[in-house]
Amino acid sequence: MCYIFLLNFCLFLMASTLHAQGLLDALSTGKTRVIDLTYPLNSKNAFWPGESYNSFKHEVLASLEKDGVYSGRYSTPEHLGTHMDAPAHFEPNQPTVDKIPLEDLVGLAVVIDVSLKASASGGDPDYRLKVEDITEWEKRHGTIPQRAIVLLYTGWGRRWADYGRYKNADENGALHFPGFSRESALFLSDTRQVKALGIDTLSVDYGLSGDFPVHHIFNSRGRWLLENLANLDKLPPTGATLIVAPIKIEGGSGGQARVWALIRE
Amino acid sequence: MCYIFLLNFCLFLMASTLHAQGLLDALSTGKTRVIDLTYPLNSKNAFWPGESYNSFKHEVLASLEKDGVYSGRYSTPEHLGTHMDAPAHFEPNQPTVDKIPLEDLVGLAVVIDVSLKASASGGDPDYRLKVEDITEWEKRHGTIPQRAIVLLYTGWGRRWADYGRYKNADENGALHFPGFSRESALFLSDTRQVKALGIDTLSVDYGLSGDFPVHHIFNSRGRWLLENLANLDKLPPTGATLIVAPIKIEGGSGGQARVWALIRE
Numbered sequence: 339m340c341y342i343f344l345l346n347f348c349l350f351l352m353a354s355t356l357h358a359q360g361l362l363d364a365l366s367t368g369k370t371r372v373i374d375l376t377y378p379l380n381s382k383n384a385f386w387p388g389e390s391y392n393s394f395k396h397e398v399l400a401s402l403e404k405d406g407v408y409s410g411r412y413s414t415p416e417h418l419g420t421h422m423d424a425p426a427h428f429e430p431n432q433p434t435v436d437k438i439p440l441e442d443l444v445g446l447a448v449v450i451d452v453s454l455k456a457s458a459s460g461g462d463p464d465y466r467l468k469v470e471d472i473t474e475w476e477k478r479h480g481t482i483p484q485r486a487i488v489l490l491y492t493g494w495g496r497r498w499a500d501y502g503r504y505k506n507a508d509e510n511g512a513l514h515f516p517g518f519s520r521e522s523a524l525f526l527s528d529t530r531q532v533k534a535l536g537i538d539t540l541s542v543d544y545g546l547s548g549d550f551p552v553h554h555i556f557n558s559r560g561r562w563l564l565e566n567l568a569n570l571d572k573l574p575p576t577g578a579t580l581i582v583a584p585i586k587i588e589g590g591s592g593g594q595a596r597v598w599a600l601i602r603e
Numbered sequence: 604m605c606y607i608f609l610l611n612f613c614l615f616l617m618a619s620t621l622h623a624q625g626l627l628d629a630l631s632t633g634k635t636r637v638i639d640l641t642y643p644l645n646s647k648n649a650f651w652p653g654e655s656y657n658s659f660k661h662e663v664l665a666s667l668e669k670d671g672v673y674s675g676r677y678s679t680p681e682h683l684g685t686h687m688d689a690p691a692h693f694e695p696n697q698p699t700v701d702k703i704p705l706e707d708l709v710g711l712a713v714v715i716d717v718s719l720k721a722s723a724s725g726g727d728p729d730y731r732l733k734v735e736d737i738t739e740w741e742k743r744h745g746t747i748p749q750r751a752i753v754l755l756y757t758g759w760g761r762r763w764a765d766y767g768r769y770k771n772a773d774e775n776g777a778l779h780f781p782g783f784s785r786e787s788a789l790f791l792s793d794t795r796q797v798k799a800l801g802i803d804t805l806s807v808d809y810g811l812s813g814d815f816p817v818h819h820i821f822n823s824r825g826r827w828l829l830e831n832l833a834n835l836d837k838l839p840p841t842g843a844t845l846i847v848a849p850i851k852i853e854g855g856s857g858g859q860a861r862v863w864a865l866i867r868e
Contacts, residue, residue: 360627360628361628362625362627362844362865365705365706365709366709372704372705374704374705378701378853379851386674388664388674390664391674396852396853396854400653402694402695406693407693408691408856409653409656409680409681409692410681410855411656411678412678412679413676414676415676416676417674427673427674428667428671440637440639440846441630441631444627485631581846581848583848585644586639586641586642586643586644586685586861587644587661587675587677588643588644588661589661590661593677594851596851598705600627600705
């Protein structure tokens, strides 16, 4: 009897061992599923519509037909397409994009869905995440863990193919798209102590913002932000691990980032 | 007696379970050490000295002092600094840099050190990796596993700060730096079936190459390459896992890549 119990216990532990195979190791066996949260870079990518900002430009330098090798060059604002805002973007004496170590670029993703309130028919394009939205989410999924990366799924990605509809400027040039609120950013940064935010719009601050409180709150605490994320509709509310790989521009305020979500199958 | 045996077996399995904590999970506990194999991008970065290629240029668009926000733009050839050559670089009908999934971008690193032969005092700057160098390495460290990423440490990184010394052109413009040989590339790709190569010079083909056999061998098999890798001197011969994150340029022949080595402590 006791033998059987111990044998079963051993089998349980063996199963645990197999389950504990790392997310990276399990890539080769298909037990880790990957969702790429990065839009491909092309001339239609959305960018922050500031003065002297411009679209992504790619130019062919050599082609297989003419030169036997295919090679190109490109130019882009740092804050175009799927990208990171480094802590130095809005705050002095904070790390630039090249100074963030991998230890800080990997974390558990929490996805809060406000798409019905923000982008569905009858939704409010100026919607800002409320603290109550977060506490509602926590009732269903548990307290947001410290050092999580909180992603806001607004549904705005459905407009990605059309930069005009994506930035959604009115006749006075004011932008209309959803974002985090100041209060939600303070709650997430200081009460929940999350390490970073991400969103599927042009900015973690909503389009009408003039003072960018969400950027200041996170950047002043040495924390980074992700904007124009793809495929947030494909993520579970919890359980994904993000790998965030920003381009290593020396002294850069941010830059294009490759962002993957890894999910244990 | 049998109880004690089973108990010990259980404890062994528990220990295995703990050890099997994934490399990513162990980042937060410091049990995974990270070495960044990426040079920061700046105007001094080495690039392939082809016609109309140019150095990395960064321009400030807005500053904290003047504008309350720090932001920039940059322009660069795809094949500058630490970067990937996608399979489409040298071969038709092969994937461009945006089409390579994470499953193919993570792998075990094997590091072969030819620095004494290639870059030490009295070494040969035109040195090419021999098949015998590989079999010598295997006598000490075991057979190179299938789907490994083979990195050639030539010691050329000591010249990185000086683009002139790094590309090492003679009076006729011929480049002199070490690389893989055609035979070693065939052995690694077809006999050992590795997934990718990387090097700490401008090119996996040595400087004098005119026909780039190493590029053709790997690219024609749908495999990618890494060039201008940093910190190869800090890697163990085996045991590191690489994460390779190339910038997702739609249709790009390659591009700047963030490359990390993760090592279990």
